[in-house]
Amino acid sequence: xxxxxxxxxxxxxxxxxxxxxxxxxxxxxxxxxxxxxxxxxxxxxxxxxxxxxxxxxxxxxxxxxxxxxxxxxxxxxxxxxxxxxxxxxxxxxxxxxxxxxxxxxxxxxxxxxxxxxxxxxxxxxxxxxxxxxxxxxxxxxxxxxxxxxxxxxxxxxxxxxxxxxxxxxxxxxxxxxxxxxxxxxx
Amino acid sequence: xxxxxxxxxxxxxxxxxxxxxxxxxxxxxxxxxxxxxxxxxxxxxxxxxxxxxxxxxxxxxxxxxxxxxxxxxxxxxxxxxxxxxxxxxxxxxxxxxxxxxxxxxxxxxxxxxxxxxxxxxxxxxxxxxxxxxxxxxxxxxxxxxxxxxxxxxxxxxxxxxxxxx
Numbered sequence: 001x002x003x004x005x006x007x008x009x010x011x012x013x014x015x016x017x018x019x020x021x022x023x024x025x026x027x028x029x030x031x032x033x034x035x036x037x038x039x040x041x042x043x044x045x046x047x048x049x050x051x052x053x054x055x056x057x058x059x060x061x062x063x064x065x066x067x068x069x070x071x072x073x074x075x076x077x078x079x080x081x082x083x084x085x086x087x088x089x090x091x092x093x094x095x096x097x098x099x100x101x102x103x104x105x106x107x108x109x110x111x112x113x114x115x116x117x118x119x120x121x122x123x124x125x126x127x128x129x130x131x132x133x134x135x136x137x138x139x140x141x142x143x144x145x146x147x148x149x150x151x152x153x154x155x156x157x158x159x160x161x162x163x164x165x166x167x168x169x170x171x172x173x174x175x176x177x178x179x180x181x182x183x184x185x186x
Numbered sequence: 187x188x189x190x191x192x193x194x195x196x197x198x199x200x201x202x203x204x205x206x207x208x209x210x211x212x213x214x215x216x217x218x219x220x221x222x223x224x225x226x227x228x229x230x231x232x233x234x235x236x237x238x239x240x241x242x243x244x245x246x247x248x249x250x251x252x253x254x255x256x257x258x259x260x261x262x263x264x265x266x267x268x269x270x271x272x273x274x275x276x277x278x279x280x281x282x283x284x285x286x287x288x289x290x291x292x293x294x295x296x297x298x299x300x301x302x303x304x305x306x307x308x309x310x311x312x313x314x315x316x317x318x319x320x321x322x323x324x325x326x327x328x329x330x331x332x333x334x335x336x337x338x339x340x341x342x343x344x345x346x347x348x349x350x351x
Contacts, residue, residue: 041258088227089330126328128336156298156348159259164348165283169340171326 012077012115017055017067024069024076025052028099037137038095040158048121053176060085060124070112076111082120091129092120096144114181117147121174128173134158135166147180148172188250191237192239193228195246199237200227228240236290240283250287250293260348261298272309275316284317288345297345302338304329311339317345 017025028034029048043051055067065087070078081095096116098108120126131148133140135158148170156164172180191199230236235253239246248268255262266283273279291299301319304343319341327335 040256042187074318087330089335091328130325130328148324152327154300154322154340155320156344157259169323169325171328173327 011072011160012111013071014068014080014115014119015071017058017069017079018131019056020070021076022052022056024099025079027081037134037140038097055081055183061087064159068126070115075130077108078115080112080119081085082124085124086124090125092124092126092129094120096131108183113144113147117174119176126174128171130169130171133168135168135169136160141168141170144170147177149176187282188238188240191231191239191249195239195241195249196231196237197224197227199231199249200224200244203227236294238286238290250283250290252290252296252299255294255296257295259298259312260296261300262296264299264301264343266301266310266313271312275312279350280313280316287317291345297348299343301341301343302329303341304331305334305339306336311341314341314343317343 026048029052035043045125054065056063058065058067058081060066060082064083064087066082066085068082069076070080076099078096078098083093083095094116096113098112118127120129129148131144132149132154133144135141149169149172151171152169154167154169158165159169170179215241230253231251234255235249235251236255237249239249241247247270248266250264250266252262252264273283287299291297299319301314303314305324320343321342322342325338325340328338329336
């Protein structure tokens with residue numbers, strides 16, 4: 001895990017996905033590697049248009065989802081999509097993807113995930129975040145495994161060609177997150 | 187004997203669904219948003235879910251539901267309710283239920299069923315095991331119900347041929 005002093009050099013701003021992000025999202029979602037990591041099946045152009053429109057209009061209180069772009073010096077570096085926000089159980093599923101390679105991976109990931117935790121636990125007052133990670137996405141499993149723990153392995157969940165892949169469900173509570181990063185939960 | 191539900195049974199279920207103290211079987215039935223009118227709920231039950239009931243002399247004994255059916259993944263969430271206690275493993279009722287479940291899976295082209303159950307729902311867990319569900323993990327402190335947070339046990343049942351990698 002990167003040192004906090006390394007992370008302090010960078011300042012992130014979170015903004016809700018808006019119409020001005022449409023081209024960025026189209027470009028980014030057009031990438032097959034992103035589709036493979038986030039979507040259950042190959043996406044059609046119409047599906048992507050609908051998905052992006054949904055991200056732009058997302059409202060955590062109306063449809064239980066909220067899409068956020070994390071920016072560093074006005075440069076988008078990550079997309080966070082809170083889904084299935086359950087205001088009774090105070091849980092949400094997240095899709096989290098880095099859009100940039102700089103600054104170097106782990107630091108960027110750590111400051112981005114810190115922002116995700118801040119939004120989820122200190123602003124939305126959620127009690128738990130969880131993520132579905134496809135078994136073939138080893139990088140995401142390794143990275144998120146530093147902050148979240150595996151709660152379930154869904155066997156043969158995802159169809160990849162003729163094979164089925166397992167999917168991992170990872171979860172984290174505020175107390176677990178702040179213990180993992182060595183900081184007290186306010 | 188289980189059979190696909192008719193309009194009246196769907197209406198009965200809708201009344202329970204709208205109850206402010208809804209039961210765990212409605213966990214994420216169609217997403218985080220409740221379907222607040224009967225037309226949407228009925229449409230959901232007919233088009234995006236499969237609701238089967240068991241009734242005797244017009245009294246509903248129980249029902250099972252395949253919901254959030256995802257055709258591209260050939261999977262669905264599953265839940266089951268018996269109003270006067272679950273049948274015992276190995277009984278005729280369980281055999282009939284297993285047959286109905288296989289039929290519902292064939293009709294919906296689903297080969298993986300997922301069930302979320304509270305740890306304290308022992309009868310349901312026993313029944314699930316008898317139906318071939320296997321435990322895949324525990325979602326900790328995942329569900330708020332009746333004043334407290336509860337773990338949800340994840341179980342799944344797969345049709346033959348859907349092997350894990």
